[in-house]
Amino acid sequence: IQAEELHRVYRTAAGLTHALRGVSFSIMPGEFVAIMGPSGSGKSTLMHVLGCLDSPTKGRYLLEGRDIARCSQDELADIRATRIGFVFQAFNLLPRTTVLQNVMLPLLYTSCPVGERERRARAALAAVALPEEFFDHKSNEISGGQMQRVAIARALVNSPALILADEPTGNLDSVTGEQVLDAFAALRAVGKTVVLITHEPEVAAHADRTLYIRDGKLFETYEAMKAVGKV
Ligand code: ADP
Numbered sequence: 540i541q542a543e544e545l546h547r548v549y550r551t552a553a554g555l556t557h558a559l560r561g562v563s564f565s566i567m568p569g570e571f572v573a574i575m576g577p578s579g580s581g582k583s584t585l586m587h588v589l590g591c592l593d594s595p596t597k598g599r600y601l602l603e604g605r606d607i608a609r610c611s612q613d614e615l616a617d618i619r620a621t622r623i624g625f626v627f628q629a630f631n632l633l634p635r636t637t638v639l640q641n642v643m644l645p646l647l648y649t650s651c652p653v654g655e656r657e658r659r660a661r662a663a664l665a666a667v668a669l670p671e672e673f674f675d676h677k678s679n680e681i682s683g684g685q686m687q688r689v690a691i692a693r694a695l696v697n698s699p700a701l702i703l704a705d706e707p708t709g710n711l712d713s714v715t716g717e718q719v720l721d722a723f724a725a726l727r728a729v730g731k732t733v734v735l736i737t738h739e740p741e742v743a744a745h746a747d748r749t750l751y752i753r754d755g756k757l758f759e760t761y762e763a764m765k766a767v768g769k770v
C-alpha cells in the first residue's frame with residue numbers, strides 16, 4: 540500500500556467536510572498494521588479508499604504497484620473481488636445459510652471450478668481455526684466470535700493479498716475478540732497483509748505497527764501526534 544497525500548472532501552447540503560487532509564504512508568506486503576483513531580477522525584473514509592470502494596479527491600494511491608486512479612470500474616471490481624478481503628464489525632454473513640456456503644459465496648463470481656470451491660472454503664475455515672463440526676451450522680446459529688471467524692474465512696477464500704478489517708472486534712467481548720485477533724495474527728504468519736481499523740488501544744496492540752489518525756491527518760507514531768497537540 541502506498542498512499543501519497545490523500546485527500547477526501549465530502550460535499551453535502553450542509554457544506555464541505557474534509558475527512559482526509561493529506562494522508563501519506565506505506566505498508567509493506569505481509570505487515571499487520573493497525574490504524575487507530577477516535578470516532579469521526581477519518582478511519583472509515585480511509586478504509587473505503589484503501590479498499591477501492593471510494594476515490595480520493597486528491598492524491599495518489601498505489602496498491603500492489605497499480606495506480607488506482609488509472610483503473611477502470613471493471614478493473615476496480617476485479618481488484619476488490621480478488622486482491623482484497625473485507626471484514627466488518629457487523630460480520631455481514633447471510634443468515635439461515637450454512638457456514639460453508641457463506642465462505643464459498645465469493646467464489647461464485649470467479650473462475651474457481653465448482654469442485655474446487657468447497658475445498659477452498661474448508662481450507663479458509665481451517666486457517667481461522669473454526670472446528671469442522673460448525674461448517675454445516677447456519678451462520679446465525681453460532682456464537683459471535685465464531686461468526687467473525689467465518690467472516691474472516693470468507694474474506695480469505697479468494698486468496699487476497701490484503702485483508703482490510705473495520706472494527707472487527709467491535710461487537711465481541713474481550714475474550715472472543717482475542718480469538719479473532721489471533722486469527723488475524725495467523726494470517727500475517729502466512730504472508731497476508733492485514734490492515735485493522737480500531738479505536739481501541741488494546742486491539743491495536745496486536746498489530747506489528749500502529750498508525751494514528753486525528754482530524755483527517757495521519758501520524759506514524761504517538762509522539763508525532765502529541766507533538767502537534769492532537770492527544
Ligand atoms: P471514522 O470512521 O473515524 O468515524 P469517518 O471517515 O466515518 O470517520 O468520518 C470522517 C468525517 O467525514 C466525519 O466528519 C464524518 O461526518 C464525515 N463523513 C463521513 N462519511 C461521509 C459522507 N458519506 N458524507 C458526508 N460526510 C461524511
Ligand code: ADP
Binds near residue numbers: 679682685715
Ligand atoms: P464463544 O465464547 O465461542 O463466543 P458462546 O459462549 O457465545 O461462545 O457460545 C457457546 C456455544 O453456543 C458456541 O459454541 C455456539 O455453537 C453456541 N451458540 C452460541 N450462540 C448461539 C445461537 N444464537 N444459536 C445457536 N447456538 C449458539
